[in-house]
Amino acid sequence: MAISERSGQEPNVPFFLPSIGTEEEQAVLRVMRSGWLTTGQEAPAFEKEFADFVGCKHALAVNSATSGLMLSMSACGIRAGTKILTTPYTFVSTATTAFHLGGGAVYADTEEDGYNIDPAQIEQKLKKDRSIRAIVPVHMGGLPCNMTEIKRIADFYGVKVIEDAAHAFPSKTAQGYAGTLGDAGVFSFYATKTITTGEGGMICTNNDTIAEAVRIMRMHGIDRTVWDRYTSKNASWKYDVVKAGFKCNLPDILAAIGREQLKKAQILGEKRKKIALRYTEAFKNFDFLECPPDGEGNAWHLYLLRICREKLSINRDEFGSLLQQRGINISVHFIPHFHFTFFKKHCGLNVRSFPHAQKLYETTLSLPLWPDMDDAMIEQVIQTVTDIGKNNYEN
Numbered sequence: 001m002a003i004s005e006r007s008g009q010e011p012n013v014p015f016f017l018p019s020i021g022t023e024e025e026q027a028v029l030r031v032m033r034s035g036w037l038t039t040g041q042e043a044p045a046f047e048k049e050f051a052d053f054v055g056c057k058h059a060l061a062v063n064s065a066t067s068g069l070m071l072s073m074s075a076c077g078i079r080a081g082t083k084i085l086t087t088p089y090t091f092v093s094t095a096t097t098a099f100h101l102g103g104g105a106v107y108a109d110t111e112e113d114g115y116n117i118d119p120a121q122i123e124q125k126l127k128k129d130r131s132i133r134a135i136v137p138v139h140m141g142g143l144p145c146n147m148t149e150i151k152r153i154a155d156f157y158g159v160k161v162i163e164d165a166a167h168a169f170p171s172k173t174a175q176g177y178a179g180t181l182g183d184a185g186v187f188s189f190y191a192t193k194t195i196t197t198g199e200g201g202m203i204c205t206n207n208d209t210i211a212e213a214v215r216i217m218r219m220h221g222i223d224r225t226v227w228d229r230y231t232s233k234n235a236s237w238k239y240d241v242v243k244a245g246f247k248c249n250l251p252d253i254l255a256a257i258g259r260e261q262l263k264k265a266q267i268l269g270e271k272r273k274k275i276a277l278r279y280t281e282a283f284k285n286f287d288f289l290e291c292p293p294d295g296e297g298n299a300w301h302l303y304l305l306r307i308c309r310e311k312l313s314i315n316r317d318e319f320g321s322l323l324q325q326r327g328i329n330i331s332v333h334f335i336p337h338f339h340f341t342f343f344k345k346h347c348g349l350n351v352r353s354f355p356h357a358q359k360l361y362e363t364t365l366s367l368p369l370w371p372d373m374d375d376a377m378i379e380q381v382i383q384t385v386t387d388i389g390k391n392n393y394e395n
């Protein structure tokens, strides 16, 4: 609905706006004026600073988390005849990337009372399917998965763990940051993620072999970086191609934005958390709403609100439409993979096999949650959600 149609009403609350300031603008100018636009010195500096932040040995910058997932899977042996095991409750590229490598995907349902993959179901699937080479858990909305249990199972069955940490910067657990706990972890700097470079991603690993494989495969399978070739003392046009690699490097213009965003990450995270806890405080006493778990360490990329279908005369779609009509922009994370033609066809998926994920999908919507939301916007979201619930209450 256009803004004009809503004149006289409250203003729109955007679903998301990035927190970009003059620091990021200056960083872009600095790189543009330097004469070196592609991957040069900024990306390695961003990698070093990111690795220090999360506490891992290697951080490898890439042009998207999607590329990062594909490269990590490639380094962990995903190819024709092998598969990943993941959750249906995630973005499409958590699984399509396995297909890009010629591999496939198997799915385990989410936990009965949470948004993350259920470790017990992981074990069931691994018992049955020996072609699975890697588990890809997703820290949904920023709430860390039970990595201790997932790693125990992975070790027992001899498979790798690649964390989809696209929502999880920075999500902290007792063992360290999410994204540094498996064999590899992949962060996203897409425009709506917790820090952004417009498009971009980071692969974290403590495994030298995986790091080296990723380094080569992200740059055409070439054994030397272009910066090294043009600037090292024995500068040379010579290089070898050792694999049929991809082209997934993060350009310096974007890396420079990332370095500035990284400096703000802690503050941005605290602001998101404050808003999320304020939502929960306002919603928790209404029996027609179910708040997300406010678990320790949540990065709060998303505020996943569930409506209780038994208490309301309207469903999630109708609830969402009413919010949109009153200027609150919402989203739904995610349409589970078993609803998509591609996965139904190539993974034989069926909604009946995933009762937990389907229940989440039917009842969940994502509210606006971004660091620079002002008080009036937060109050407008709270007021509108509770109003709609009360107006459509059915006991």
Ligand SMILES: *Cc1c(COP(=O)(O)O)cnc(C)c1O
Pocket: 063, 064, 065, 066, 067, 090, 091, 093, 094, 138, 164, 166, 167, 187, 188, 189, 190, 199, 200, 201
């Ligand atoms: C955003 C997202 C991705 C993909 O990130 P890009 O950087 O856009 O490629 C992967 N997985 C999940 C769960 C995401 O939300």
